[in-house]
Amino acid sequence: MNEQNCFHCGNDVVMADEIVFDEKSFCCTGCKTVYEIFSLNDLTCYYDFENAPGATPQDIKGKYDFLDNESIVSKLLEFQEDKTYIVSLYIPHVHCSSCIWILENLHKLQKGITTSQVNFHEKKVRVTYSPNDTNLKEIVLLLSSIGYEPYISLENYDAKKEAVDRSLHYKIGVAFFCFGNIMLLSFPEYFEVGEFWIEQYKGFFRWLIFGLSLPAFFYSAWGYYVSAWKSIKSKMLNIDIPIALGIVVMFIRSTVDIAFNYGQGFFDSMCGLIFFMLLGKLFQQKTYNFLSFERDYKSYFPIAVTKILANGTEEAIQVYDVDKGDRLLIRNQELIPVDGILMSESTLIDYSFVTGEAEPIEKKSGDKLFAGGKQLGKVIEMEVLHSVSQSYLTQLWSNDVFQKRVDQKYKTITDTLSRYFTPALLILAFVSFGYWIFIDTATAFNVFTAILIVACPCALALTAPFTLGNVLRIIGYKKLYLKNATVIEQLAKVDTVVFDKTGTITTNKKTSITYEGAALTDAELLLLKNTLRGSNHPLSRRLYDYIPNQKKVNTTCFEEIIGKGIFAQIDGYAVKIGSSQFLQHMSENTHKKTKVHIEINSVYKGSYVFNNQYREGLEQLFENLSKNYNLVVLSGDNDGEQKILEKMLPKNTTLVFNQKPEQKLAFIENLQKQGKNVLMIGDGLNDAGALAQSNVGISISENVNVFSPACDGILDASQFSKIGFFLKYSKNAMRTIMMSFGLSLLYNVVGLSFAVTGNLSPIVAAIIMPLSTVTIISFVTVMSNLFAKKKV
Template sequence: MANTTCYHCGDDCGEDGVSFDDKSFCCHGCKTVYEIFSSNGLSAYYEIEAKAGTTPNEIRKKYDFLDNQEIVKQLVEFDEEGVQVVGLSIPSIHCSSCIWVLENLNRLHPSITVSQVDFPKKTIRVTYKTNDFSLKALVLLLGSIGYEPYISLEEFEKKQNKVDRSLIYKLGVAGFAFGNVMLLSFPEYFEVEEFWLDQYKHVFRWLMFAFSIPVVFYAGRDYYISAYKGIRSKMLNIDVPIALGIFTLFVRSTADIIFDLGSGFFDSLTGLVFFLLLGKFFQQKTYAYLSFERDYKSYFPIAVTRLEKDGKEENVQIYNINVGDRILVRSHEIIPVDCILIKGTAEIDYSFVTGESEPVMKESGEKLFAGGKQLSGVLEVEVLKTVSQSYLTQLWGNSVFTKDKASQFQTLTDSIGRRFTMAVLTIATVATIYWLIAEPSMALNVFTSVLIIACPCAIALAAPFTLGNMLRIFGKHKFYLKNTNVIERLSKIDTAIFDKTGTLTTSQKDTIYYEGIALSDEEKALLKTTLRASNHPLSRSLYNILQSNAIMTLDEFEEHTGKGIVGKANEHSIKVGSASYVGSEKSTSTTNTAVYISADEDVKGRFVFKNTYRHGIGQIFEALKEHLQLGILSGDNDGERGQLEQILPENTQMLFNQKPEDKLEFIKNLQQDHSVLMVGDGLNDAGALAQSDVGLAVSENINVFSPACDGILDATKMQWLPKFIQLSRKSISIIKLSFILSLCYNIVGLYFAVTGQLQPVIAAILMPLSSISIVVFATLATNYIGKGLKN
C-alpha cells in the first residue's frame, strides 16, 4: 500500500495503511470518519470534493476541561431550557466540502439542531440540545471527523481584537527581495563586463535565485493554494492564471541560470508578486475601511425604555444601557441584553436564537438571555451585561429564521470571472503557440504577460466595493440594511406595499378623544397597566396620554396579533382592541381609527384616533408611482379610505381589515408576477416583511427590532425612500460601468501582451493598478451619487 493515497484525506498511506470497504486509508482515524459518514448518509461528502478530509487527532483527554461547567458557561453564547449555542473556531476549514459536512452535523447526531459556517472567519456556530449531549461531546465529534476546534479562554476573550498580519509579512518579504534583486540586476541592465563576466556574474545570479525562493514559496503561496483548490473543485478561479504566471517565470528563470542562458526574469518575478500583494493590501485596507464605516452596530436603531430612580420612563438608544440599569421589556419585544427578571411573568420565545419555538417560562430572580422575545406582558429586568451589538447583528442574519432571498447579480459577477479566466487561458495558449513558431524567444514573455495583465480581479472587485460603499452611505442617513445583497434586490423591485398604522402615520401627533361610558379610576389604572405591556403604535399613543399614574402588577396579559390585548388583575379584566374583539355588536361608523374598550366583558366605549400622516407622504407616493406599483395593507377599518384617496395617487390599491396572515398571503400571491418591497412597522407585519423580496421596518421611538426585516429606516428619513431606491438602481449601473471599464482595460492590455510589446514586470505593475482604479472609480462614483441625499 506504499503507493496508495488515503481515500479520506489524500495523504500517503505508507506501510501502515488500513484497507476497508475496498478503499485505502492512511490511519484508523480516517477509516472511522469514513464509516461515520457512510452510516449516516453523508457519503456525498466525497462526491463534492475527493480526498477533502483532514486526519483526526487523538483529542479525547485534551478536552477534559470541558467537564467543568464554569468553563462551559464562559464559552457558550446561550444556555437555556436544555439548549446551548456556541461559536467555535475551526482552523482546518478549507473548502466547499468542509462547509457541507459541518452544516450537516445534525445528521451525525440528533441532538444538534443547527450548524452554520462562517467560511472567511473559519468558525462554526452550533445549536444543540443538552439532554444527552454536551459541549465536550460536540468538540469530540468535530475532532473525530477531522475538524478539531481551537479553544482557548484567553483567545476567546480577545478574539474580537485579533489581527491577521500575514499579508503585511508577505508584502515585506516580497518588497525586500524585489529591491535586492533589482540592485543585483543593475550590471545586467547596464551590460557591465570586465570583472562582472569573470568573477561575479554567477554569484549575482544565484543570489537573485536565493532571494526569489521565499517570494515564490512564501509570499506567493496563497495564489497556488487558491488556484489548486479551484482546479480540484473543477472551478477556474481568478488565481489560476496568476499562479501559472509565477510558476512559469520561476521555472524559466531557474533554467536560464542553470544552463547559463541568461540572468532569467527574477526581477519580473519578485516585482510581480510584490505588486500583486501591494494591490491586495490596498484593496484589503480600503474594504476594511468601508466595512468599518458601514458597521451599523454602533447606532443600531433600537429604543429601550429605561426606568429612572424617580419612576419615570425614558426611551434611550440601546448602546446607552449600562450594567445595573432597570429596563422594561414589553410584549413581543426582543430582550437586548442578558439580565435578571425583577417583575412580571416571562414567557420567552428563543426561536430567533435556537430555532426552537416552544416558549420558556421564567420567574422573578431567574436569568434571561439576549435574543429572546417576550410573548406576554411587560417585564422589568435588571441589566447584567451591556448590550452586545455584534450579537444582535448576528441575530439579525441568523439563518435559523430567514429564508433565502439571494440575488442573482452576485452569481453573475462570479460567472463573468470564471468565463474570463477560461478566455484568458485560451488566449495565452494560442498566443504562445504562435510565438513558438514565429519567434521562440518571445513566447515565454507573451505567455506570462497575458496571464498577468488579464487578471479579472477588477471585475470581481466592482460589486463589493460599490455596494459596500453605498451601504455606508445609507447608514449615515439612518437607512440600515442587513447586507449588500439587499441593495441588489432593492434595485429590482417593481411593487411597493405599505402598512398604514405606524408606517404612514405617526404616533407623535395623534389627536385622541374618548366616546362612551366614563371609566373608573381602577379601570383607568388597569387600562394603563395593560397598555404598558404592549408595543403596538396605538397602544403606545394611548398609554402616553392617559393621566392615571397607578401602575399595578398584572395577573395575566395576552396579546392577540391583529385583534387586541387583554389584561387581568385582582379578578378584574380589561380588553382593548377592535370592536369584534372586545364584544361590541356593531362598530359605529367613523372616518378615523378607533380602539374599543371593555371592562369585565362590558363594552365601555372607544378611543378615537385622528391619525396624523407623516410629512410628505403624498410626495413620497408621487415619486414612487413613476417606477412602482403601489398598495396599502392595513389592519384597521376602512374609515380613512377617503382621506387616503386624497393623499395617495390614483389607482393605489388599498386593502383594510387585514390580519397578519392575510398580509403574508397577499405578498406571496403578488410575488408570482412581481418583485415586492414591503414597508411596515416591524410588529404585525413580521410575516409579510419576511415573505417579501425586501422587507423594511420603519423605526420610531419604540423597539422595532425585527429579525424578519432586511432593513430598518428611521422614521425621520421616510421622505427619502424614493431616493434610496433610486440610488440602489444607480449602484447597479455603476457596477455595470465598472465591468465595461475593466473589459476595455483588458482588451488594450491583451493587445500589447499578445504582440510581445509588454514586459511581465510592467504587466505586474499595471494589473493591481487596474484593480485599484476600479476601486477608486466605484468609491468616487457612489460618493458622488450619494450627495443627492443631502439635497
C-alpha cells in the same frame, strides 16, 4: 520505498506503515477511523467535494476533561435553556467545501445535535444541541475524532478578532528585498557598463541573482503554488493557476538562460511580479476587511428599549446604550435585547427566533433571560447582565430561517465570468506562445507571462461586493439598516410600494385624541394606563402617553389579540380595550373614525377618538413615487379617513381598509401573482406576515422595540420622507455595478491586446494588475458617493 497518498488526509503513506481498509490506503489508524465513521453514517460523499480533504486526528486523551465542569461550559455557551444549548466553536482546519459539508451534517454523527451552521470566513461552527442527549465535551471529542479539533481558550473566547496573521507582510518584505537587490545587481548589464561588468564577474553575479531569487520563488510565491495545486486536484480551475504557471515559467526560463549563458534571465521581473502580486493581494485583503468592519459597525438595530430610571420614570433609549445593571421594561411581543434576570413574578418567553421551537417557556422571578427571546403576555421588568451584543442580534436577524429566495443576478454574472475566465485565459496564453515561439523566443515567453498576469479578474470579482458594501454603509449613515447586500438588488426591482397606515404613514408624536363617553374615574384611568403599559400597538402607545401618569400596579392576566385588542385583569377588574368588534359594540360603523373602545367589567365606558397626524412630507413622497411605482395604502382601520387620504394622495393610489393581518398577507401574495415586485412598509407588529411575504419588507422604527426577523430592513421614522431616495439609490447601485463590470472587462481587453502583440512586459503587467483593482474600487466608491448626493 514506494509511496502513495492517504485517502483521508492526503499525506504520503510509506508502504511499511500503510493501513489498508475497504481497498483504500490510510497513513494511520486515526484517518482509517474517521473514514469508518463516515462510512457507517453514509457520509462518504464527503470525499466527493475534494480529494483527501481531511486532517489527521490528534491524540487528545484527557485534554478536554475540563468540559465536565458545568461552570466552565456555561461561559462557552451563547444560549442555554432546558432543552436547547447553543455554542460557537473556532475550527482552524476549516478550508474547503467538504469541511463545510461535514460540519453541517454533525447531526448524523451525534445524537442530540439539532443543527450546525458554518461561518467559513471566521472558521466557526455554531452547534445547537440538546443537553439531555449529549454534552459539549462529547461534541468536541467528536469534532476532534474526525480531524476538526476546535480551539478553545477561555481567556480569548469572547475576543472579536483572532490573532493577526502577518505572514503576507513577511512574504511581501522578502519579495521586495529580493526584487530590489536583483534590480541593483542587474543595472550594469542593463546599461552595458563594460568597465565593471567584465566577463569574469558576469557569471558570478548572475548566479548571485539566481540565489537571491530563491527566497521569493519558494517562500513568497508558495501560496500561489499550493492554491493552484489544490485547484487542479479538485478539478476546479481558479485564477491562481495562471499566476503560478507564469511564475514557474519565468523561473525555469531564467535558470536555463543563465545555465547555458543565453542571457541574464528575468529574475528581476519574476521577483517584481511576485512583489506586486502580493501587494495586490494585500490591497484586496484590506478591502474585504474594510467591508467587514463597515458592515459590523452599521448593522446594529435602530430600535429602542424602555429603561426604568432610579426615580421610577420610564425612558426610551437606543439598544446599544443599555449597560450592565440597568432595569428594563419589556412589553408584550418585544424582543429581549440582552441577557438578564427576570425581576417580575413570571412570564412566557418565545425563543423560536433562536431555537426554532415555537413552544413558549415559562420563566419565574430570578430566572435568567437570554437575548433573542420574545416576551409574551403582561409587561415585565428585568435587570441587565451584559451590554447588548450587536453581532448576536445581527446573527439572529440574518438567520437562514428568515431568508427569502432572491435571484442574485450580479452574483451569477461574477460566477459565470470566473468559471470560464481561467480556461479561456490559458488557451489564449498557449496559442499566443505557440505563435510567437516561431518568431522570437524571448518575446514568446514575455507574451505568455504577461497574458497570464495582466488578465487577473481580481477587480472583476471585487466589483459587486465592494459596491454593495459601500452602499450599505452609506444608507446606514442615512438610517436605513438593511439585513444584507441582496436586499439592495431587490429594492432596485421594486415596482409596487405598499404602505400600512397606522404607525407608518401616521406619526405617534402629533396625534390629537379626544374622549367620547361616560367620564372615567381616577381608578378607571389607573386600570387603563396599566393595561396599555404592556402593549406595543401604535394606538396603544399613543393612548398610554396621552393618559396622565398613574401608580403602577401588577397585571394578573394580560392577552393581546393582534388586530383586535387587549384583555387584562387588574385587582379583580376585567379590562377590554380595542376595536368595536372586539368589544361587540357597533357604534363605530356610523361615525367612520379611528377609535379605541373601553370596557370595564363588561360595562361599555366609551371610546378614544384619534385624529391622525400624517408624517411630514407624505404628500410630496407619494407624488414623487407615483411617477414610477404603483402605490397602495393597506390599513386595518375602517375607511373613516378615506376622503382625507384621497385629497392628500395621488389619484392612482389604491386605498384598502378593514384588512386583518392575514388579509394583508393575502393581498401582497395576490400582487405577486400578477408579476409585481412588492415593497411593504409597515410597523413590524400587525404587518409581520405581509413583511415576510413581500419581496422587500421594511419596518418603521420610532420608539418601540418590536423586532420582526422577517423584515429585510429597519427605517428610522425620521427618514420616512427619503423612501424615494433609497429606491432610486438602489437602482443607481446596480447601474454602478454594471458600469464597473464594463470598465473591468475593458481593462482586460486593452491589457490583453498589448500583451498578445508583445508590447507589454511581465513586470509592467504585474504593476498594472493591482492598479486596476485600485481603479475599480475608486470608481465604485466615487460613483456610489456621487449618487448618494443626488436628490430624488
